[in-house]
Amino acid sequence: MMQRIDLAPLLRETVATPYSDMVTRSTGAALRDRIEQTINGASHRTTQLDFTAVGLLDFSCADEVVAKLLLRVAGDDEHYVVLSGVTEGQLDAIDHVLERHGLSVAALAEGEGAPRVLGVTTPDALAAFQSVQRLGAGDAGRLADSLGWTIERAADALQSLALRRLIQAAGGTYRPLPLSA
Amino acid sequence: MRVVTVPSSLDDRTLDALAQAIGEWPPVEGMLLDARATTWASPYGLTALLTLGQAMAEVKVPPPRFAVPESDEVKSYWARCGFFHAAAECFDLVGRISKKPSDAPSDVLLPVTPVRAAEDVHHVVGRIQERAQRILSTELNLEPKATMGFGMALSEACQNIVEHAGTGGWVAVQTYNWRKRLGRKVVVIAVSDAGIGFRRSLEPTEAKKVGERWGDAAALELAILQSVSRFREPGRAQGFAGIRRYLGRWQGKLSVRSGTARLAVVPSWDDDAALAEHLPYFPGSQVQITIPAQEADAR
Numbered sequence: 001m002m003q004r005i006d007l008a009p010l011l012r013e014t015v016a017t018p019y020s021d022m023v024t025r026s027t028g029a030a031l032r033d034r035i036e037q038t039i040n041g042a043s044h045r046t047t048q049l050d051f052t053a054v055g056l057l058d059f060s061c062a063d064e065v066v067a068k069l070l071l072r073v074a075g076d077d078e079h080y081v082v083l084s085g086v087t088e089g090q091l092d093a094i095d096h097v098l099e100r101h102g103l104s105v106a107a108l109a110e111g112e113g114a115p116r117v118l119g120v121t122t123p124d125a126l127a128a129f130q131s132v133q134r135l136g137a138g139d140a141g142r143l144a145d146s147l148g149w150t151i152e153r154a155a156d157a158l159q160s161l162a163l164r165r166l167i168q169a170a171g172g173t174y175r176p177l178p179l180s181a
Numbered sequence: 182m183r184v185v186t187v188p189s190s191l192d193d194r195t196l197d198a199l200a201q202a203i204g205e206w207p208p209v210e211g212m213l214l215d216a217r218a219t220t221w222a223s224p225y226g227l228t229a230l231l232t233l234g235q236a237m238a239e240v241k242v243p244p245p246r247f248a249v250p251e252s253d254e255v256k257s258y259w260a261r262c263g264f265f266h267a268a269a270e271c272f273d274l275v276g277r278i279s280k281k282p283s284d285a286p287s288d289v290l291l292p293v294t295p296v297r298a299a300e301d302v303h304h305v306v307g308r309i310q311e312r313a314q315r316i317l318s319t320e321l322n323l324e325p326k327a328t329m330g331f332g333m334a335l336s337e338a339c340q341n342i343v344e345h346a347g348t349g350g351w352v353a354v355q356t357y358n359w360r361k362r363l364g365r366k367v368v369v370i371a372v373s374d375a376g377i378g379f380r381r382s383l384e385p386t387e388a389k390k391v392g393e394r395w396g397d398a399a400a401l402e403l404a405i406l407q408s409v410s411r412f413r414e415p416g417r418a419q420g421f422a423g424i425r426r427y428l429g430r431w432q433g434k435l436s437v438r439s440g441t442a443r444l445a446v447v448p449s450w451d452d453d454a455a456l457a458e459h460l461p462y463f464p465g466s467q468v469q470i471t472i473p474a475q476e477a478d479a480r
Contacts (some may be wrong), residue, residue: 017300019307023336024299025344056306056329058336059423089329096423100408101415 002115002178003044007065009051010034022055028064029157034059035069048180052085052110060094067101073170080165082115082179085161094118104164108179117166126165132167182246183208187216191226191471193436200461203233211243214272217251224353224371225469227264227293231351234271236375236464239348247272261285263292267351290316290354290368297349302339305352306332313368316356321366321474324430330427331368331472337420338372338468345411346376346466359473363450366474375465379404379439382411397440398458405437405444424470433472438463448473 006022022028039047045164049066051057066083078158085096086107098104098119106115106129106143114133131146132138144154162169167176182285185202188195203212214230222230230247237245247268250256256278259265262285265278285292291309310332317323317331335354342350351418352372359367379400387403388395404423405411410418414417425446428435435446436453450473 015303017303017307019303021303021306021310021332021336023306023332024302024340027303056310056332058306058333058340059419060337060340063419087329088326089333092326092330093333093423096426097419100419100422162187172291 001044002046002048002180003039003042004048004050004180005035005038006050006052007031008051010038011054018055021058022054022061022065023056023058025060025064028033028061028068031061032064032072033070036072039073039079046080046082047073048082048084048179050085051087053088054090057090057093058160062090063097063101063156066094066105067097067103070098070103070105071101074165078112078165078168080168081105082177082178083118084120084179084181085110087132091116091118096158104166106166106177106179108181113181120164122157124153124157124163125160125166128154129166132161132174134177136174137173139173143174182211182213182243184213184215187214187219187230188368189218190221191219192223193225193438193467196226196229196431196467197460199229200463203461203463206462206464208237208242211245212237213246213275213380214319215248215361217248217276219250219354220252220255222259222264223357224262224293224355224369225373225467227259227262228351228373229372229463229467230266230355231267231271231293232373232375232467233463234268235349238271239375244270244273246275249276249278251276257283260353261292262289262353262355263294267293267295280383288356290356291352293351293353295349296339296342296372296374298351299340299343302343303337304338306336308321309335309354313354317368320356321472323370323472323475327431327472330431334424334427334470335370338370338423338454338470341399341466341468342372342374342376345379345382346374348374348376348465350374350376350465363473365476368472370468370470372468373465378464378466379437383409386411386413397442398444398456401437401439401442401444402456405435405446408428428472430468431472431475433470435464436469436471439466 066169095118108115140155144151161167314328317328408418408422432448446455
């Protein structure tokens with residue numbers, strides 16, 4: 001089951017300004033507290049943070065809201081975070097802060113049909129991620145066939161994606177994370 | 182009372198002359214800043230003047246006086262930039278200025294605005310965003326992604342005051358036509374605060390590690406080039422790293438002066454020194470971000 005958190009209304013509730021910009025570290029920390037409360041109050045395995053109607057996102061706020069949230073949920077058993085409604089400018093800020101932490105996240109950009117990986121990645125992991133999104137659930141053999149790789153190479157790439165919680169793994173099969181526009 | 186003459190043209194290059202004229206810091210006597218013959222000041226110059234006034238108030242010397250420019254045109258322009266409104270908080274103003282409220286000049290994206298808390302950063306970014314997007318895209322040929330990055334850079338530069346200065350500061354944003362220097366339009370963000378500066382901010386954690394070379398220049402290098410923060414938690418010091426990344430993409434320039442040093446991340450179109458040490462002391466920190474108009478084939 002997926003839990004969707006709309007950040008724009010949550011921002012308005014958290015910070016008493018008329019603006020829709022996610023800026024400053026203190027704003028990000030306050031917003032992350034609210035997100036964590038929402039996550040803790042539910043039992044969903046996947047949380048989708050929706051950036052629709054959010055204006056500017058600066059690096060400090062991206063660090064607090066996205067990077068630190070990923071670090072927090074990394075301690076939970078199989079909790080996934082995905083992003084949606086992210087604009088081109090916001091992608092850049094998120095990508096930057098995740099790279100600095102050595103983290104990654106799946107994000108659906110505004111107007112795009114398939115998610116992309118933000119933050120740290122490798123060419124193999126990226127190719128595997130895109131194939132899993134296209135093919136749907138499957139195993140290393142299916143991915144290897146699709147990409148013309150050895151099964152070991154495909155298995156390594158899938159394992160890397162699963163460890164980064166960019167795809168779900170269960171019993172030797174891998175599936176994309178649920179994500180809606 | 183000591184009389185200090187403000188350079189006729191005050192910007193990031195001539196601030197050193199003003200700092201030299203101020204001499205010993207903190208000053209031991211009252212000061213009159215004489216700007217009567219000043220004919221031009223960049224946002225960097227205007228915000229630095231306010232910083233000087235604020236810093237003098239904070240070191241408990243007699244309130245500084247400020248003789249306003251004689252030129253009606255200059256006075257009018259500075260008033261419309263919000264300078265005198267802000268300066269009235271820091272200086273005893275000498276000379277006639279118009280108290281009538283008027284619109285900011287068309288090249289001013291953000292008049293001189295105080296930054297003291299996180300809410301002020303929200304206000305600055307929210308206030309400038311729509312106007313900046315229009316001007317940056319139509320006059321500087323910056324694509325939408327670049328205008329978003331501009332807001333990020335502005336936000337991070339202002340947050341530096343809130344997070345590290347220990348006191349308030351000022352921000353102003355303006356566009357210019359740099360015909361002689363660059364042959365293109367630029368947009369300039371100037372942020373200045375009267376705070377503790379980079380050296381004192383990093384001293385408790387970094388001075389011993391650096392050793393003999395420790396000082397304003399070493400502190401600037403650590404903060405800006407190596408993304409070192411006084412906060413130990415991972416992910417700090419994202420601000421300058423993000424600003425540098427943004428400026429690298431759009432051939433922008435970053436210049437930061439703190440205490441007796443100035444560090445610049447210099448693009449190919451400029452000939453500034455990457456590091457200037459042993460400058461005359463000026464209180465607080467001054468940040469200038471310059472983004473040039475993009476040439477059509479560079480987009």
